[in-house]
Amino acid sequence: MPPLAARVHAPLLLAPAARPAARLRASSGPRGGGGVRRGALASEKPAAVAVAEKAGGDGGGGEGPYDAIVVGSGIGGLVAATQLAAKGARVLVLEKYLIPGGSSGYYRRDGFTFDVGSSVMFGFSDKGNLNLITQALEAVGRKMEVLPDPSTVHFHLPGDLSVLVHRKYEDFINELISKFPHEKEGILKFYGICWKIFNSLNSLELKSLEEPLYLFGQFFQKPLECLTLAYYLPQNAGDIARKFIKDQALLSFIDAECFIVSTVNALQTPMINASMVLCDRHFGGINYPVGGVGGIATSLADGLVEKGSEIRYKANVTNVILENGKAIGVRLSNGKEFFAKTVISNATRWDTFGKLLKDKELPEEEKNFQKNYVKAPSFLSIHMGVKASVLPAGTDCHHFVLEDDWNNLEKPYGSIFLSIPTVLDPSLAPEGHHILHIFTTAGIEDWEGLSRKEYEEKKEVVANGIIRRLEKELFPGLEDSIVLKEVGSPKTHRRFLARNDGTYGPMPRGKPKGLLAMPFNTTSIDGLYCVGDSCFPGQGVIAVAFSGIMCAHRVAADIGLEQKSPVLDAGLLGLLRWLRTLA
Numbered sequence: 216m217p218p219l220a221a222r223v224h225a226p227l228l229l230a231p232a233a234r235p236a237a238r239l240r241a242s243s244g245p246r247g248g249g250g251v252r253r254g255a256l257a258s259e260k261p262a263a264v265a266v267a268e269k270a271g272g273d274g275g276g277g278e279g280p281y282d283a284i285v286v287g288s289g290i291g292g293l294v295a296a297t298q299l300a301a302k303g304a305r306v307l308v309l310e311k312y313l314i315p316g317g318s319s320g321y322y323r324r325d326g327f328t329f330d331v332g333s334s335v336m337f338g339f340s341d342k343g344n345l346n347l348i349t350q351a352l353e354a355v356g357r358k359m360e361v362l363p364d365p366s367t368v369h370f371h372l373p374g375d376l377s378v379l380v381h382r383k384y385e386d387f388i389n390e391l392i393s394k395f396p397h398e399k400e401g402i403l404k405f406y407g408i409c410w411k412i413f414n415s416l417n418s419l420e421l422k423s424l425e426e427p428l429y430l431f432g433q434f435f436q437k438p439l440e441c442l443t444l445a446y447y448l449p450q451n452a453g454d455i456a457r458k459f460i461k462d463q464a465l466l467s468f469i470d471a472e473c474f475i476v477s478t479v480n481a482l483q484t485p486m487i488n489a490s491m492v493l494c495d496r497h498f499g500g501i502n503y504p505v506g507g508v509g510g511i512a513t514s515l516a517d518g519l520v521e522k523g524s525e526i527r528y529k530a531n532v533t534n535v536i537l538e539n540g541k542a543i544g545v546r547l548s549n550g551k552e553f554f555a556k557t558v559i560s561n562a563t564r565w566d567t568f569g570k571l572l573k574d575k576e577l578p579e580e581e582k583n584f585q586k587n588y589v590k591a592p593s594f595l596s597i598h599m600g601v602k603a604s605v606l607p608a609g610t611d612c613h614h615f616v617l618e619d620d621w622n623n624l625e626k627p628y629g630s631i632f633l634s635i636p637t638v639l640d641p642s643l644a645p646e647g648h649h650i651l652h653i654f655t656t657a658g659i660e661d662w663e664g665l666s667r668k669e670y671e672e673k674k675e676v677v678a679n680g681i682i683r684r685l686e687k688e689l690f691p692g693l694e695d696s697i698v699l700k701e702v703g704s705p706k707t708h709r710r711f712l713a714r715n716d717g718t719y720g721p722m723p724r725g726k727p728k729g730l731l732a733m734p735f736n737t738t739s740i741d742g743l744y745c746v747g748d749s750c751f752p753g754q755g756v757i758a759v760a761f762s763g764i765m766c767a768h769r770v771a772a773d774i775g776l777e778q779k780s781p782v783l784d785a786g787l788l789g790l791l792r793w794l795r796t797l798a
């Protein structure tokens with residue numbers, strides 16, 4: 216392999232417009248290694264790609280009726296679609312972009328395969344009930360090879376506090392206790408409660424919490440576990456930590472643990488979500504899919520098509536069509552209409568109600584959601600190819616860096632998240648090179664109103680500042696080792712991920728009552744459902760996979776593919792709606 220010329224790219228992040236045909240001919244995953252159907256020939260053309268080629272994007276004329284139309288092919292949308300297809304439904308997924316995955320997509324440059332979003336994969340193990348990514352793939356006959364990560368993240372924190380979250384719980388907890396020996400009891404109690412919640416979650420068969428026959432069945436079979444979850448549902452991790460822990464630096468460490476889960480501190484992070492992440496990393500472990508995260512979405516899309524459903528790319532949905540107040544279909548930007556019994560939106564709730572239903576007054580339920588949640592900031596993302604020699608032997612895959620001041624944790628550009636997926640899967644980069652994916656929170660308002668030149672200059676200045684911080688903290692010589700660099704701003708993410716203001720996800724406006732205010736999948740519009748990270752339980756790939764599973768179950772019951780009881784439905788949905796108003 217000839218050496219790569221050192222150069223800095225223009226704002227190409229996520230922008231494959233110059234090479235759409237190559238994109239559509241992509242193999243069954245970023246490297247063709249991921250998403251191979253059991254027993255499939257490696258040379259077979261992935262079915263989802265074939266449909267995309269046939270469809271050629273938006274066409275003309277109305278089509279349908281489908282059982283469900285899914286707007287968007289993020290992991291939330293794809294899991295909802297594949298679960299429904301596996302239950303026998305005829306589903307159409309309409310995706311604005313050229314490939315599936317949204318924030319969990321991928322792109323290639325000069326021999327590097329980059330994950331668009333996070334590379335930290337929960338829910339990808341072969342055990343328990345919470346391996347939702349594994350289960351979602353299995354539902355459509357797919358299995359991906361994964362590489363176990365020996366750790367989740369290496370924290371580099373103020374006061375020279377360094378904590379490595381080992382895969383083995385005992386190793387992690389002993390390391391943490393060694394840093395805070397005077398808080399041994401508090402540490403064991405806090406993480407012990409996390410395990411109590413995790414074990415309760417892991418004992419349930421996870422389906423729609425909006426479906427009473429299932430929910431009451433679970434309460435009957437596992438009453439203690441369900442009551443445990445109901446008890447912690449309105450609570451936050453920071454309050455529970457404060458019951459047992461006094462040391463301010465340790466509480467700040469728990470803030471950092473929660474920030475990774477929710478982009479907010481522990482006092483604002485629902486205890487159920489914190490427990491899920493703080494324990495699954497040890498129970499199932501963090502596992503990286505061979506060939507890159509993008510293989511999950513392409514595998515799901517292929518599985519969907521093989522089940523007889525469809526996915527169309529370059530299909531920009533601009534309207535949800537209502538008839539007598541019921542969602543009956545969607546309209547694309549080219550005027551083409553599609554009809555279905557149900558419509559599922561994987562766009563954020565802000566986009567769904569603010570854009571796809573812009574002519575309709577915002578329903579009370581959504582006003583309540585927007586009262587409780589704001590759009591989290593977007594992020595600045597730097598994808599780099601570097602010479603392998605810059606990384607010391609044994610470098611961990613994921614790092615979280617906050618150098619001097621805990622007050623900067625939640626500030627824009629304050630904390631730096633770094634993934635080096637090539638530590639686990641060297642096939643993602645040309646020989647002798649590594650990938651560094653760096654991101655940090657950033658608001659869109661910082662990037663508006665600039666001329667093209669000012670915008671490009673600002674990206675360089677901000678990105679170089681972040682790189683210098685990493686050079687100082689972790690990797691001397693980093694700047695000189697760069698062979699490829701692409702910087703994405705909040706505007707890039709707004710444009711290519713179709714997320715309102717490029718938001719990372721919903722963030723509680725104040726101190727939430729745990730997950731109580733989080734809306735599930737049904738909406739106040741008959742026939743319209745939401746899925747993705749602005750639904751229960753929120754941000755995170757495994758979280759949106761759960762939202763997809765829940766959504767598919769509720770929709771399947773509503774279109775007659777699963778059992779339902781209209782009387783119990785009315786009661787439970789009314790109760791949940793009322794509970795949300797208490798938050």
Ligand SMILES: NC(=O)c1ccc[n+]([C@@H]2O[C@H](COP(=O)([O-])OP(=O)(O)OC[C@H]3O[C@@H](n4cnc5c(N)ncnc54)[C@H](O)[C@@H]3O)[C@@H](O)[C@H]2O)c1
Nearest residue numbers: 287289290291311317318332333532713747748754755756
């Ligand atoms: N850097 C990161 O790690 C990062 C960044 C952002 C989000 N995330 C995570 O990604 C996950 C989000 O998953 P998700 O399933 O909610 O959604 P998503 O944002 O990943 O995917 C939504 C998809 O819907 C498509 N879409 C939106 N509006 C559309 C329209 N009008 N017509 C057609 N298609 C449309 C988008 O193009 C996108 O592919 C969460 O886990 C979130 O926390 C991670």
Ligand SMILES: CC(C)=CCC/C(C)=C/C=C\C(C)=C\C=C\C(C)=C\C=C\C=C(C)\C=C\C=C(C)\C=C\C=C(/C)CCC=C(C)C
Nearest residue numbers: 333335424441444445475476488491632752754755758761
């Ligand atoms: C229905 C009622 C009222 C009562 C019934 C009681 C009952 C039975 C309740 C059941 C509840 C259940 C089943 C809840 C399930 C919850 C689950 C599955 C939650 C899962 C949460 C997962 C999360 C939050 C995952 C987050 C992962 C992330 C964000 C991963 C990594 C991200 C990064 C590393 C990027 C970080 C980026 C920056 C910039 C810091």
